[in-house]
Amino acid sequence: MMRPKLYSSQACRACRRLKRKCTREVPKCSLCHRLGKACEYAEPIAAEAASRIEQTLHVGTTSPSGILLNNNLAASFPRPAQEFPLAFFLDSEDLAPQGVNSFSWSRHLDINELVTEHLDDDRAALCEEYLSTVHEWVPMISRKRLFNELNSGSGDADGCLPILLLCMKAFTTRDVKCARDSPSYLLARSLCSEAESMGFLSLRLVQSLVLLAAYELSHAIYPCAYSTLGRASRLGLLLGLHDRKNNKLFKGAETWTLREEQRRTWWVIYLLDRLMNIETNLPITVPEPAQDELLPINDDDWDEGKIVPSEPLFTTSFSSSTSVGSFAKMCQASHMLSKVMRHRASKKALQEVENLLPEAQALHSALSALHSSIEGHVSGGILRKSAIIALSLCISARLLLYNLYACNEPGAFVEQSRIPMETEMQRASLDGIISISSTIVPAIARANIECPLIAQCLYHSATECAWFIREDHEPQMYNALEDIVRDLKLIGDNWNLATEYLALLQQAGILSLTSSDTASNTLTPSSG
Numbered sequence: 016m017m018r019p020k021l022y023s024s025q026a027c028r029a030c031r032r033l034k035r036k037c038t039r040e041v042p043k044c045s046l047c048h049r050l051g052k053a054c055e056y057a058e059p060i061a062a063e064a065a066s067r068i069e070q071t072l073h074v075g076t077t078s079p080s081g082i083l084l085n086n087n088l089a090a091s092f093p094r095p096a097q098e099f100p101l102a103f104f105l106d107s108e109d110l111a112p113q114g115v116n117s118f119s120w121s122r123h124l125d126i127n128e129l130v131t132e133h134l135d136d137d138r139a140a141l142c143e144e145y146l147s148t149v150h151e152w153v154p155m156i157s158r159k160r161l162f163n164e165l166n167s168g169s170g171d172a173d174g175c176l177p178i179l180l181l182c183m184k185a186f187t188t189r190d191v192k193c194a195r196d197s198p199s200y201l202l203a204r205s206l207c208s209e210a211e212s213m214g215f216l217s218l219r220l221v222q223s224l225v226l227l228a229a230y231e232l233s234h235a236i237y238p239c240a241y242s243t244l245g246r247a248s249r250l251g252l253l254l255g256l257h258d259r260k261n262n263k264l265f266k267g268a269e270t271w272t273l274r275e276e277q278r279r280t281w282w283v284i285y286l287l288d289r290l291m292n293i294e295t296n297l298p299i300t301v302p303e304p305a306q307d308e309l310l311p312i313n314d315d316d317w318d319e320g321k322i323v324p325s326e327p328l329f330t331t332s333f334s335s336s337t338s339v340g341s342f343a344k345m346c347q348a349s350h351m352l353s354k355v356m357r358h359r360a361s362k363k364a365l366q367e368v369e370n371l372l373p374e375a376q377a378l379h380s381a382l383s384a385l386h387s388s389i390e391g392h393v394s395g396g397i398l399r400k401s402a403i404i405a406l407s408l409c410i411s412a413r414l415l416l417y418n419l420y421a422c423n424e425p426g427a428f429v430e431q432s433r434i435p436m437e438t439e440m441q442r443a444s445l446d447g448i449i450s451i452s453s454t455i456v457p458a459i460a461r462a463n464i465e466c467p468l469i470a471q472c473l474y475h476s477a478t479e480c481a482w483f484i485r486e487d488h489e490p491q492m493y494n495a496l497e498d499i500v501r502d503l504k505l506i507g508d509n510w511n512l513a514t515e516y517l518a519l520l521q522q523a524g525i526l527s528l529t530s531s532d533t534a535s536n537t538l539t540p541s542s543g
Contacts, residue, residue, distance in 0.1 A: 023039045023040075023041055023056045025039070025056065025190075025192075025193075026039060026044075027039070027044050027047060027054045027055060027056050028055045028056070029046075029047055029052055029053070029054065029055070030044065030046060030047075041056070042054065127177050129177075129202070129206065130177045130178070130180065130181050130202070130206075133181060133184060133198060133199050133202060134177075134180055134181065134184060138165055138180060139162070139165055141180060141183055141184060141187075142161055142162070142165065142180070142183065144183075144187065145183040145186065146158060146318075148186065149183070149186050149226075149229070151399060151400040151401060152229075152400060152401065152404060152466055152468055153225075153229060153283045153286075153287075154279065154311075154314060154317060154318070154342050154401065155222065155225070155276065155279040155280045155282070155283045156222065156276065156279075157272050157273075157275070157276045157317070157320070158318055158320065159272060159320035160272055160273070160276060164176055174215075174217075174219075175210065175215070175217050175219035175220045175223060176219055178203060178206050178207060178210070178219070178220070178223045179219050179222055179223045179226070181199050181202060181203040181206070181223075182199075182203045182222075182223045182226035182227055182230070183226065184199040184203075185197050185199040185200040185203055185226075185227075185230050186226070186230060187199075188200070189509060191234065191507070191508070191509060191510065191511050191514070194230075194234040194236070194511055195234070195236055200227070200230060203223065203227060204227060204243075207220065207223055207224055207227065207246075211246065211250070216250060216253060216254065217254075218254065218273075218276065218277060218280065220250065221247050221250045221251050221254065221256070221280060221284075222280055224243055224244075224246050224247035224250065225244070225247045225280060225283055225284060225287070227243050228240050228243040228244035228247060228287060229283075229287060231243055232244075232287065232290075232291060232467070232512065233467040233468075233510045233511070233512055234510060234511040234512060235511045235512045235514075235515040236511075240291065241291060244284065244287055244288060244291065245300060247284055248284050248288065248300060248301050251280065251281055251284055252302075254277070256277050256278070256280060256281035256284075257281055257302055257304075257305070258305055259274070259277075260305075271322050272320070272322070275311065275312060275317070275325075278309065278311060279311050279317075279342070282311060282342075282346045282349075284301055285301050285304070285346075285349060285350075285353075286345060286346065286349040286408075288300065288301040289301075289349045289352050289353050289356065290349070290352075290408070290411075290468065290471065292356065293352070293356070293411060293415065293471060294471075299353070299356070303350075303353065304328055304350065306329060307327070308327070308328045308329075309325040309326065309327055309328065310325060310326045310327065310328050310339060310343040310346055310347070311325070311340065311342050311343050311346060312324075312325055312340065312343075313338050313339065313340030313341075313343070314340040314341055314342055314399060314401065315340070316340075317340070317342075323338075324338075326338065326339050326343065328346070328347070328350065340401075341392060341399040341401035341402040341405060342401045342405075344385075344388070344389050344392060344401070344402065344405035345401055345404055345405040345408060347385060347405070348385060348389070348405045348406075348408035348409040348412065349408055351378070351381060351382055351385055351409065351412050352408055352409075352411060352412040352415070354378060354412075355378055355382075355412045355415050355416045356415070358371070358374060358375065358378060358416070358419075359415060359416075359419060361374075362419055372434070372436045372437060372440055373436070375416065375419070375420060375440050376436070376439070376440060376443075378416055379413075379416060379440070379443055379444075379447075382409060382412055382413050382416065383413075385409050386406070386409050386410075386413070389402065389405050389406045389409055390406065392405075393406065400464045400466055403459055403462055403464050403466070403469065404464075404466060404468050404469055406455075406459060407456075407459060407468070407469040407471075407472035407473075408472070410451055410455060410456060410459075410472050410476070411471060411472045411475065413447055413451060414447075414448065414451060414472075414475050414476070414479070416444070417443075417444035417445075417447045417448050418444070418448075419444075420437070420440045420441050420443075420444040421441060421444035421445050421448060422441075448479055449483070451476060451479070452476050452479040452480050452483065452492065452495060453480075453483075453489075453491050453492055453495050454495075456472065456473065456476035456495070456499060457494070457495040457498040457499060459472070459473075459502075460473060460498040460499045460501065460502035460503075461498055461502070463502065463505060465505055465506050465508075465509060466506070467506060467510035467512045467513060469506075470503065470506055470510070470512050470513045470516050471516075473499050473502060473503050473506075473513075473516070474503070474516040474519065474520070476495075476499055477496055477499045477500060477503070477520055477525060478520075478523070478525065480492045480493075480495050480496040480499065481496065481520075481523070481525040481528055484496065484528050485528075493528070493529075496525070496528060496529055497529055497530060500517070500520070500526065500529050503516055503517050503520075504517065
């Protein structure tokens with residue numbers, strides 16, 4: 016079988032000097048090879064790292080999961096200590112609940128050897144870097160459990176901690192041009208696939224897939240992000256993360272901290288799933304929360320490892336005076352976003368106006384209350400990125416709802432005359448869109464949190480600003496669009512998703528509405 020080509024993250028010195036397109040192949044690009052010229056790359060470390068991956072994996076044949084392995088490595092890859100019980104799918108009536116780590120590695124050495132060359136010796140420093148960056152967006156991992164596993168000397172309980180660390184390492188890639196080819200990302204994807212095909216099932220494996228999906232979403236690596244999150248969701252369902260009471264496969268978590276970490280991991284899966292599907296017509300695959308579902312505890316207590324009471328998801332009102340933390344507000348906002356998405360599906364199915372408009376007004380009231388509650392968090396001195404992300408999710412839900420009812424054209428409901436409630440909802444929608452686009456989202460943009468999870472909200476608001484600019488040329492909308500585009504470019508320095516949104520704005524002619532300084536940067540969206 017042909018050996019796969021390896022690529023450098025940058026052009027070779029000769030191609031850069033002559034300003035020609037470089038194929039970036041290692042050890043010699045095709046142009047230098049054809050011309051018989053010496054080919055040198057500015058970053059030999061990257062080339063050496065790619066070479067080490069090839070040597071580590073001994074590229075030869077393709078395993079069922081897609082990772083390139085030779086027969087010797089495939090044979091030595093660790094297998095689960097216990098086989099998955101087929102009775103769970105074939106006849107689960109008499110199945111005895113399994114231990115939490117029943118399907119963990121039978122040995123850990125092989126995985127550690129595979130990832131050691133791609134992780135720094137100071138793994139604690141890697142974890143601290145992750146906890147101070149990406150963890151602020153999706154705080155699902157317990158700092159206490161993570162460092163207990165690192166310091167135990169024997170690795171983690173289920174053997175997948177090295178893969179999780181590799182996923183954390185992928186997020187340290189700062190060159191957006193080589194995000195798809197990051198050695199840590201590619202190896203982590205391969206190891207997750209191999210672990211799944213071997214029958215492993217653990218919380219750390221699910222978390223690894225969640226981080227991979229978040230990485231792919233952040234760099235607009237589609238459809239991989241969609242499929243990776245689906246894999247995380249399916250494994251999470253098997254673990255019973257969505258419904259611990261009716262889980263037949265596993266026994267309950269042995270500690271409160273583990274159960275809270277399971278809850279947070281599932282909430283992140285739910286949140287990313289709704290965020291990914293805002294613009295699609297694909298069916299939702301991650302189920303809605305149970306009626307007795309709890310929200311994550313507040314973020315400070317979680318990071319300090321404290322055991323405190325949890326707030327319920329379903330409540331009669333939203334308030335900024337409760338102990339609900341910023342991540343819990345993200346969960347509430349994603350839940351409301353899901354409700355609006357279901358409402359949109361009902362409206363597209365042309366359900367009766369008498370049923371839809373009361374629901375639309377109820378959603379408008381609930382979202383307005385949630386918005387005020389989250390703003391109370393932000394203005395109260397809580398500067399966590401998760402609070403800003405919660406606000407952006409709430410705004411995305413509001414814009415999605417308002418765009419269903421803001422149109423002036425008749426016939427929003429087929430062959431039905433307009434009723435007063437429809438006019439009221441249109442007025443609320445227009446007022447909401449104006450306020451969000453001119454004031455609220457520009458304030459979010461000026462916060463400069465550089466998080467890809469708010470990029471969709473920024474993009475949608477930019478399109479609304481452009482509509483109002485073309486309609487009446489209000490200076491406030493010009494200023495708002497300037498702020499939004501500037502923040503998208505700032506986010507795009509590290510995350511390809513924002514660059515792709517900017518490319519869409521450019522194609523629609525919206526960037527031309529901004530000043531020459533703001534629109535001067537050349538947009539180079541990634542391929543695929």
